[in-house]
Amino acid sequence: MDQLLRPRRMIATTGLALGALVVVMLTCSLIGSENVSLKAVFSGSGDQSKANPDYEIFVRVRLPRIVLAGLVGAALACSGVVFQALLRNPLADPYILGISSGAGLGAIIAVVGGLNWTLWGRSPIAVFAFAGALGTVWLVWSIGRLTGKFHVTGLLLAGVVVNAFFSAVIMFLTSIAKSEQVYSTIFWLMGNMAEEDLLVLWVGAGCVAGGIVALFFISPQLNALSFGAEDARSMGVNIARIRTIAFAIAAGITAIAVSLSGLIGFVGLIVPHAVRLVFGPDHRQMVPLSGVVGAIFLVVADTLARTIIAPAQLPVGVVTAILGGPVFLVLLVKHSRKVGWVK
Template sequence: MRLLTPKTLMIRIAAAALLLLVIMLCCTLAGPEPVSLRAALSGGSAAASPNPDFEILMRVRLPRVILAALVGAALAGAGVTFQAVLRNPLADPYILGISSGAGLGAMLAVISGIQWTLWGRSPVAVFAFACALGTVWLVWAVGRVTGKFHVTGLLLAGVVVNACFSAVIMFLTSIAKSQDVHATIFWLMGNMHEEDFLVLWAGAGAVGAGLVGLFFISPQLNAISFGATDAQSMGIDVRRTQLLAFGISAFITAVAVSLSGLIGFVGLIVPHAVRLVLGPDHRQLLPLSSLVGAMFLVAADTVARVVVAPAQLPVGVITAMVGGPFFLILLIRHNRKVYWLT
């Protein structure tokens, strides 16, 4: 019997975490302005003379790399969970309307011209976060009316709410002032920026706690992959697992979206890529997808800020442009393992 053992899992997680750290370090050093790690380390901010290398690394590059890792991990982890609970390989973190809800929130914040801040956050992030969670709640409430385990009802409700809110966003775009439109569209395409360390720590805490929570329901997610009825007859509390899975993944997705806008592709493709290589066991798929998602987004964001420097591309453009062909190659090479798509 070849089954996943805790030891194998720990080794793989440790290896992936190490790789992530290496990638983050390399990406911190990459950029239009050459910086030397040695110079940066030789004197901290405490040094009498200003140390430009240290300043660039600590205030510009590192926060941005950490943010990318955080958002990538959250989106990939939420994507794995949504695919499992909805038993749908096309599911991604945005499938229950989070993206359009957040987009609408951001749009409203921009065109209303509100200027206040909440704990240092711009109204765009606060509105996006609140509207994302509100939309998921709406979809959940509608989906719950439609049946006992309401997976199809939820999916339909999500698709319809997505379509409806997207139409409202387009309507607002067509009547809004042009500089507002540009700001929102940049946000909708997903983009990274420099964040306060305080915000980063809070976000990392929320996403980390969410992912650990999801890991503890991953054996149940395995059973639910065979359908709610099967899982229930095996003695699994399906409702509790579904509620936890949806609640936690919606929350970490909303955190990610409010920090960086709508970054597509990571939450859909990273889980599939990891599943193709390592198999469908969610105890492994969830932590490793999160780590690979973090690596992928850190690398993609580095490309986004380096390739047309000093200008920047929205990172969402890179994730789709680079990730798409990469995934297709993976799909062709491992195509005999893609039973879940047949």
Template sequence: ACSGVVFQALLRNPLADPYILGISSGAGLGAMIAVVSGLSWTVWGRSPIAVFAFAGASATVWLVWFIGRLTGKFHVTGLLLAGVVVNAFFSAVIMFITSIAKADRVYATMFWLMGNMTAEDFLTLWVAAGCVGGGMLALFFISPQLNALSLGADDARSMGVNITRTRTIAFGIAAAITAIAVSLSGLIGFVGLVVPHAVRLVFGPDHRQLLPLSGIVGAMFLVVADTLARVIIAPAQLPVGVVTAIVGGPFFLILLVKYSRKVGWLK
């Protein structure tokens, strides 16, 4: 959710979130490669699926950043289109690997690809919480600069904000937070889209409030979604990503229509 806040501020686009920018598909591709390769080693107690998912998400972020800046300048449209293209390509590769891999190995990742909130060991959770909390604290310290960037690059520059430095730092921290979360929980879409907008409607656009509140509300939203996923078809369990997609899909469509009318696409 905090990453969604940052991406929406940097891109000045209400439709931006880690899922839309292709980060989740990069993590999914990394996980599929780990499973199909039959790797069994661990890194600091983590399975190769989580390690490869983290690496895939991190690499995808910087790939999208690199493609979006091929012209040498920061273009919002170029970055969004780069995310869409990378997302589509990686999704196609995932489907290709799924079609040729052995069924038992594919099954091992399908539940993870749709969001998996199964328990992790406490050490892993504490380390991840410390890293994510540190990232959120760093983002909070640059929240005034994010407020300025939300007004546009020219206005932010006139306020004395170092545009390039702020964008790079914020993008990198948001990417790291996303990669950590995805490596632990799998692909849970639309949290970074729905939660920031809901918080913004209630508490306003000030990032000094928006960032911490989005983190809190996002955690509460996932707890509710996970609870619903466990009880809807009990004793079986739905992937939590299915529940968030059911909520986030229509919400994204509403935002898309609203934003399209604002910029004149549907006139």
């Protein structure tokens, strides 16, 4: 009985992780091509005649970007947790049901179409990517339902096929696009952070945080569901309801992340695994902790992306894979006895 997850331990671990996140965010916001001193930042924005450059850089450049990295990391990691549990597949990640190709298709349509309006301060790329992501998940989900209520294989196959189809359309559009359009699309597809409007960020962060809290409340049911739908149902879990809620939230927060930062790979796959390897598979712990660890991971990765070859910048997706791969392999070898799928 002592091995069971207790609320106090769950809160303590998550609290510690949140503390680490704050420290990491603060540290990373002081790192960059310009030196920023925290003391100067706290002295305020300065008066009109003489603006305080430290404050300007910190508040208008660094902070938004770090908040963005954190919210995208948290969203992708939690969404990965949900998809791995629902699909009962350790290879699942947030993009497995076609969100990536749907968002990519939306983005490239916006680029090739030469759209240049804005909606609530958002570029057409972001708006189209968001719509494309959600539309694709809805399409895959509907096809999956036709193949049977309890079987995830149909859903997975539908996701794979829709992914392949949309990727082909993306390549077709890329091949007929002008070269500067192609460049901006590829840059977007690689996953890229940019300084965002603060209001958009806070709304996005609010939605993601709300989604993660909601996921926490269905996390015991996610535990049961990882034994399969029929087992979960006979234990009294309303699987149709839990699945719909979990899919909707996971798809929603992924769509938000993707529309803000493009396709950042790897976070949604390895962060859930890393957390599971170290802390065990209980989703009550997995959901909050993966969110925090995902945020820390992406904040660090993005800081590296903007400093390694400064003043130029790397796409953050490149860093997540290069940084995350080895770290994950070390964890895998060290902790593999704890988890079933590497037996």
